[in-house]
Amino acid sequence: MEPRPDASLSAYEASCDGDADSGAAVREVLDRIGDKWSLLVIGTLRARRLRFTELRQHIPGISQRMLTLTLRQLERDGLVVRTAYAEVPPRVEYELTGLGGTLVELAVALGDWAMDNRRTIEASRAAYDEVHVVR
């Protein structure tokens, strides 16, 4: 399929216009970047390339396993490049690709949105629970 001819036509609108598999494509990509860690990893790499352990320290709560798996997926999708140096001890660095660079802005924007609105969301949750709690 050709790139969208009309820039004002969003993916959601396009997916309503009879292009059956474009919606599926959006979901497929959204599944990848919308998982638990991908956006966080991408956002953490916004400034500079980082080593595996550095990356892990900047993302509290991620396990070694999940960081490895997430990085493999991002590498496969062409969002991140992995560079291993033949040294002892080994050193591996990760950095964003050009494609990853176009996504990092959105990742940071989402992170900022989360920061800006977390108080509001917490309050909303508390209010909701106040009403819906099962006593």
Add this chain to the structure above:
Amino acid sequence: MEPRPDASLSAYEASCDGDADSGAAVREVLDRIGDKWSLLVIGTLRARRLRFTELRQHIPGISQRMLTLTLRQLERDGLVVRTAYAEVPPRVEYELTGLGGTLVELAVALGDWAMDNRRTIEASRAAYDEVHVVR
């Protein structure tokens, strides 16, 4: 997707600057909107309020259960309002709140990004698999 007034300080930077739980807050919110369906639901509601069944039709592949659960979470977070009409047969409509409206732009931007880059990503995956496939 307007940058914040103090555009120099992103959430990621802030989370590196000693505010220990801001990173956790970002992850918490990202967990919510970064799940399988939330962004899709929000994006689908960008134009107008929709009934439950309409929503479901616009999001192929979502089960009734997951749509219900997703809508409950979004309602709890104050991103969506649920309006039930006392009619027979019953009618329930969902629409974005003001807060949800600020997020929908990011959701659409992500969807557009996914659409614009899906070819590239597919190619990257194919190339990666070509090298890494286990024969």
Add this chain to the structure above:
DNA sequence: CGGCATCCGGGCAGATACTG
């Protein structure tokens, strides 16, 4: 129509141990 309750299977993700 728009749910909720229940069951259940697969895979996601943590913990641990081991390796180049």
Add this chain to the structure above:
DNA sequence: CAGTATCTGCCCGGATGCCG
């Protein structure tokens, strides 16, 4: 240091049935 390998538990999410 930067991973793999393996086991395991548990939660996500689909299917089904029932209800207001």
